[in-house]
Each structure stands twice: as structure tokens, then as C-alpha cells.
Amino acid sequence: MLDKQLKEEETKGETRNKQPVSAQLKSTQSKAPAPFNKVTTPLSLGEGQGGEAAIPKFVGVFVDDMPQNIVTAVSNYHLSYVQLHGDESPVMIDNLRRTLVPDIVPQIKIIKAISVSSAEDLKRCEPYEGHVDLFLFDTKCKGYGGSGQKYDWSVLEAYTGQTPFLLSGGIGPDDIDRLRDFHHPQCIGIDLNSKFETTPGMKDVEMLKKFINNLTPNPSPTASPPCPSPRERGVICQINNKKPHPPTPLQGRGE
Numbered sequence: 001m002l003d004k005q006l007k008e009e010e011t012k013g014e015t016r017n018k019q020p021v022s023a024q025l026k027s028t029q030s031k032a033p034a035p036f037n038k039v040t041t042p043l044s045l046g047e048g049q050g051g052e053a054a055i056p057k058f059v060g061v062f063v064d065d066m067p068q069n070i071v072t073a074v075s076n077y078h079l080s081y082v083q084l085h086g087d088e089s090p091v092m093i094d095n096l097r098r099t100l101v102p103d104i105v106p107q108i109k110i111i112k113a114i115s116v117s118s119a120e121d122l123k124r125c126e127p128y129e130g131h132v133d134l135f136l137f138d139t140k141c142k143g144y145g146g147s148g149q150k151y152d153w154s155v156l157e158a159y160t161g162q163t164p165f166l167l168s169g170g171i172g173p174d175d176i177d178r179l180r181d182f183h184h185p186q187c188i189g190i191d192l193n194s195k196f197e198t199t200p201g202m203k204d205v206e207m208l209k210k211f212i213n214n215l216t217p218n219p220s221p222t223a224s225p226p227c228p229s230p231r232e233r234g235v236i237c238q239i240n241n242k243k244p245h246p247p248t249p250l251q252g253r254g255e
């Protein structure tokens, strides 16, 4: 049964991989025009590390949205990750998790975006320690994020928290060397967004593939070095599409 379910998930993953974005969603939140749908592929969080095909997972991006909207989206779109890109509090996050786990998505992962321009900004991580699964360090900008701008990644040396993070903010095709040189024990992946778009919201899949292939080495069956860089750990590629699209019901989940 588990095998069957896994096969179905893999098939769906392959199908999704052939499309720029397989489900296109948009949040109806209040403060900012939130980008909403993201697809992560391949996923570095313990998957796809042994040469097996990584299964894409969906990430919903929300900016100060109402918890009930987030829960509805998680359920309708079978999200595996919720990325909170506004001023969501640790209390709100705990409540959201309690609503989702275990009945809706037992394995839900919550990502909190933190906007960064200097080491000082990393202090804002502290209240979230133990409440979120991942941080996403995006570039501080006038809006909530997605500026396409980079910041000085060396400020992240000051991050000594226990929560792993994704490197984010304007990462583009020209950043391969910088990424190879970037090392932090808590960095588990990178976030690719607007720099891989042909038009707003539309990803250039070939450009993404080329970039990911260049960045990630072929996994060696024997080597298991300490892997502190995104290059060695793998890539989380978040493909974002802002166009609304009705949810497609997934099969094989006993629904």
C-alpha cells in the first residue's frame, strides 16, 4: 500500500516536473499581494540524496494571511510547506501548527521568512526558535520580499541558531560560484525565484535545470563528508507562480 502510494506520488512528481508550475494559486490575504504557490524540486531535506528521484513538494507562501485561509490552502492544495513571509507571531504559528497537525498534514513544515540586511536582523530569529522548522533569509526591502535583490551573505555568519535555513533573495544564474563559496552549517538549501523567470511568475525550467545541474554534484554512494554548503547539501528550488488556478485534487491519499 505504501509502495503504491509512493509510486503514485512519484508519477505526480514527474508530471509536475515537466510543467513550469502545476498548480497556480494566489492568496487572498490582506496586507500585500502575496505570491502564493511554490513548488520545491528537488528537495534536499533528506530526500533525493542517494541518487533517487526527489519528489517535488508544494510550498504555499503567505503574507500575514488569516490562519483559516492558510489551513484551507494547505488542505486544498496538499501543501507540504507553509512559508510565512509577513509579521506572523510565534503564537500564531503554534496555533496554526496545532490546527494542521496531526489531522490535516501531520508532516507540515513551517518556514518563517526573515528579511536581512545586517547581522542585527538575525536577532529577529530568536523568538521563533522552537516554533518553526526553517528560516528563509530574504533580502530586506520596502515590501515583504521577492525583491530580486541580494544582500551580503557574509552577515549570516552571525547566525548561530538551532533552526536550519534557506538562503534566499535574488539568487540568479550568475551566482553559482558565490554559492559554491558560501558555507554555513545551518544552510540546507537555496530559494530560486524571480531571477529564473521569463515573465513575472513564469519560470524558465531549462534555466533552472541547467543551474541546478551545475550546482549540485552527482551524489557519491560512498562519500559522506560533513556538508555545510548548499551545493553539497542539495538545492531547494522554489518555483513560484502568482497566477490563480483552481486546485487539482490529488489521488492515492485515501480521499
Ligand SMILES: O=C(O)c1ccccc1N[C@@H]1O[C@H](COP(=O)(O)O)[C@@H](O)[C@H]1O
Residues within 6 Å of the ligand: 032, 033, 034, 035, 038, 061, 063, 085, 138, 143, 144, 145, 146, 147, 148, 149, 168, 169, 170, 171, 191, 192, 193, 194, 195, 238, 240
Ligand atoms: O515575490 C513576491 O512578490 C513576494 C512578495 C511578498 C513576499 C515574498 C515574495 N516572494 C518571495 O521572496 C523570496 C525571494 O524572492 P526573489 O529571489 O528575491 O525573487 C522568494 O521566496 C519569493 O517567493
